[in-house]
Amino acid sequence: MAVGLGPLPILHPVPGFELGIASAGIKRPGRKDVVVMRCAEGSTVAGVFTLNAFCAAPVILAKQRVQGTVRYLLTNTGNANAGTGEPGLQAAAHTCARLAELAGIDEGAVLPFSTGVIGEPLPVEKIEAALPAALADLKVDNWAVAAEGIMTTDTLPKGASRQFVHDGVTVTVTGISKGAGMIRPNMATMLGYIATDARVVQPVLQDLLRDAANKSFNRITIDGDTSTNDCCMLVATGQAALPEIREAKGELFAKLKQAVFEVSMEVAQAIVRDGEGATKFVTVQVNGGATHQECLDVGYAVAHSPLIKTALFASDPNWGRILAAVGRAGVPQLDVSRIDVFLGEVCIARQGGRAPTYTEEQGAAVMAEAEIGIRIELGRGDCRETIWTTDLSHEYVKINAEYRT
Amino acid sequence: MAVGLGPLPILHPVPGFELGIASAGIKRPGRKDVVVMRCAEGSTVAGVFTLNAFCAAPVILAKQRVQGTVRYLLTNTGNANAGTGEPGLQAAAHTCARLAELAGIDEGAVLPFSTGVIGEPLPVEKIEAALPAALADLKVDNWAVAAEGIMTTDTLPKGASRQFVHDGVTVTVTGISKGAGMIRPNMATMLGYIATDARVVQPVLQDLLRDAANKSFNRITIDGDTSTNDCCMLVATGQAALPEIREAKGELFAKLKQAVFEVSMEVAQAIVRDGEGATKFVTVQVNGGATHQECLDVGYAVAHSPLIKTALFASDPNWGRILAAVGRAGVPQLDVSRIDVFLGEVCIARQGGRAPTYTEEQGAAVMAEAEIGIRIELGRGDCRETIWTTDLSHEYVKINAEYRT
Structure with a gap:
């Protein structure tokens, strides 16, 4: 896959x-x-x-x-x-x-x-x-x-x-x-x-x-x-x-x-493209961090979230799960009202809430692709980092539940 | 489940x-x-x-x-x-x-x-x-x-x-x-x-x-x-x-x-017992830490590892995945030769390697249970912490891939 x-x-x-x-x-x-x-x-x-x-x-x-x-x-x-x-x-x-x-x-x-x-x-x-x-x-x-x-x-x-x-x-x-x-x-x-x-x-x-x-x-x-x-x-x-x-x-x-x-x-x-059970290739880009480390912390929180990974597998633009992962990434004094989140080119969250222009159809169109970009703008500084990851599929569980047997 | x-x-x-x-x-x-x-x-x-x-x-x-x-x-x-x-x-x-x-x-x-x-x-x-x-x-x-x-x-x-x-x-x-x-x-x-x-x-x-x-x-x-x-x-x-x-x-x-x-x-x-798709209730106990935080870091590294969670789902005593998670938990100057790991009462790893007394049958017997204990002895101090978690099953992916649709 x-x-x-x-x-x-x-x-x-x-x-x-x-x-x-x-x-x-x-x-x-x-x-x-x-x-x-x-x-x-x-x-x-x-x-x-x-x-x-x-x-x-x-x-x-x-x-x-x-x-x-x-x-x-x-x-x-x-x-x-x-x-x-x-x-x-x-x-x-x-x-x-x-x-x-x-x-x-x-x-x-x-x-x-x-x-x-x-x-x-x-x-x-x-x-x-x-x-x-x-x-x-x-x-x-x-x-x-x-x-x-x-x-x-x-x-x-x-x-x-x-x-x-x-x-x-x-x-x-x-x-x-x-x-x-x-x-x-x-x-x-x-x-x-x-x-x-x-x-x-x-x-x-x-x-x-x-x-x-x-x-x-x-x-x-x-x-x-x-x-x-x-x-x-x-x-x-x-x-x-x-x-x-x-x-x-x-x-x-x-x-x-x-x-x-x-x-x-x-x-x-x-x-990553050949990741176990992968059906999506996902680029997580975090911009506007005060430090490189906080960009990485946010990026990995998103890239490792099983809730986001299963939503990616389902092609479900469940942007609430992305916000939740950003919020738990441990960034000190994170001002959520400065955060914008993009799915591909579509702005899904603006200033910490659902973007007024966003429609579910726009999100669904991006998620239907095999290669998906998630971009998070923290609005705190000039640092940026990019991480690549996959989704979490039924096949992933199958491969790893059966690997030794 | x-x-x-x-x-x-x-x-x-x-x-x-x-x-x-x-x-x-x-x-x-x-x-x-x-x-x-x-x-x-x-x-x-x-x-x-x-x-x-x-x-x-x-x-x-x-x-x-x-x-x-x-x-x-x-x-x-x-x-x-x-x-x-x-x-x-x-x-x-x-x-x-x-x-x-x-x-x-x-x-x-x-x-x-x-x-x-x-x-x-x-x-x-x-x-x-x-x-x-x-x-x-x-x-x-x-x-x-x-x-x-x-x-x-x-x-x-x-x-x-x-x-x-x-x-x-x-x-x-x-x-x-x-x-x-x-x-x-x-x-x-x-x-x-x-x-x-x-x-x-x-x-x-x-x-x-x-x-x-x-x-x-x-x-x-x-x-x-x-x-x-x-x-x-x-x-x-x-x-x-x-x-x-x-x-x-x-x-x-x-x-x-x-x-x-x-x-x-x-x-x-x-x-936890009612965790999404859970088929196992897992107690991760980390003893002998120099600080409570390092016990928690090790415990969560184990509890969050998708490789360990899928092995738990498969009832596979894949202890190598447990050692790997302990090793990546970020504990400073971790001396792996002091670490023992137990599955239930069975010692699976002694002083950082496979325990000489361990047999696959012993591990399989523990893993076949619905309630499983993983105990890690770090041998660095007197702190201890316990975390409870679940396995990662096909049902988990199904539930979270379909939650909104």
Whole structure:
């Protein structure tokens, strides 16, 4: 039931970044569930990770190792290796060590990523048995297959790609993501991998990724449940024949930033479009806040309200529920008489009450669409924030009531 | 689908407190939807009200008027008179003035309460036309009929009653409540009315109500959506032949406090048991917190998680979702290796990981019950908090997708 999400667009290969996919049969025999990514020597790598205190074993390891030299990213689906304690850490380290052995590199240069059921022991042997096939499969034009290989409850693979030209040299930014439930990334995201052939020093790359994630992955929510396994990685292979980017300024950096932002946004929104049971893609825009935080508080109060989400599913312009959510968002000294609310372009509430011009037919027309905008004008300042979310459907309950059985 | 909620218990009349019910046909012809309550002269009245910034017109008026002499409480269902701006305030004042005129009292002594759809104009004429019948119906033994008269999406009426004897005099505390959706009371509740024939000075009564609400109404959540119309009132008619309670101490006060707490708890939990689409009654207990607030943060993160709520609906002991919610609750420097989680009496997670003794069969046995306890031991201090909530079922989506249509 993905909303406005078609087949994958063309995903341009990134020189210096290869992907290999194999099947370890973790949840189902034959399913692609192991993805290995190889970064060319000299690549810089940045990562942002979940702030969930129960972060998974692979997240703990990847966070430590991203500080050093990174050559391989090893991802499995079907098992999150979260809530698994010390044995989970050992299991993650073990699979990395085996990959390092096969590739003839230092084991600290392999970063692990896992997604799937929480609390089950990682099937180390199955994963290790699949590594040779994944390594043999490594190639630069494998992005589309890898996008499928990292899926769990996703119904469609997610990817985006941009190219720009600088001083006659083409630079590529390509990314893929997965995720459909347990989605409220916090300073990170579900699994996302973005690579570019630009050459960027690590601190600049890290800041760039953080900025991009804060405007894309960190602004989406499906169910408000921050995952234990969120990670987003940005790899710069440096294979493009252009000078190294050493500072966050200049024309080349600006072009790269634009491309990274666009790819991040497209794959982040793809996660929402494929949200569990989603029948609507909803943009919640909060303008006129005194602070960014209060805009976010209002936006998330609206985006997480089960009453609003079920009304969206029913295409019911139940604007009273929107006002109620704004009112409970905890904004200090909120003057409701300054608040306007728009559904698409239709003003539904003016100065805190029903807009005099509003008719139910206008609201119903907007709600009938698959893509819906809710805009809240707080009238308190100049800050603004945008969040993307989904509705709450019968299918959502079905998926999550039946996920493990 | 109410969970563990039977027919109303015996609701003892409270001398000095009469209730009258009538039908104004606000949503459906013939439905009991107007309730008038009369407090004997000399009664003291306390109230707690929603902290939603978009509080409804009747809440604004009732908050002001509860400071003065209160003689009548006027409740309508089917229309919340919220998000209605200045005309809404005038409409609420108008119905109160009409009741005052009929009763021959000052209009400031009438407090209005409304519940139902947000954003529609209050049908003032229909309500006013029903007032004579409601007044004619006033009697002390009308609690059960009034409990039905204040229902909206509730499937069963809710009430509780306690009596105690002090110095040979019987004192009664009786209360009713309504609510099944848009339930996360914040320093107040959905509509709740409690009366006693004890004589209590207003400041003591107000503190008593606030304490009772903080342990009962303010600890329940169905969907996390704080209503615009929450109110809970406590009336002390002073008809019992006992000394006036002037301070929050002594044996009489202790007995009264106990009775008020028990009635509050019973009618608050009844709201959860009758939660929209509820098939489970869930007690979330968080112990060992360094502060009460962090216990509440963890408790609400669990109680509001759609992933946990759908797992509860499916009777699936998906404990990984519980750990994930605890981990994202925002507790500073949370050491997950100190956390134990229990489902009923079964330890499912020990020191942050799956408990070695845990088997899926043990968890499934607890989850198969209609009443489920989730206990989280944080191991950080001595604070503890308890919250009551429901599961998230297909029926919940159905009810809220179809509520207005």
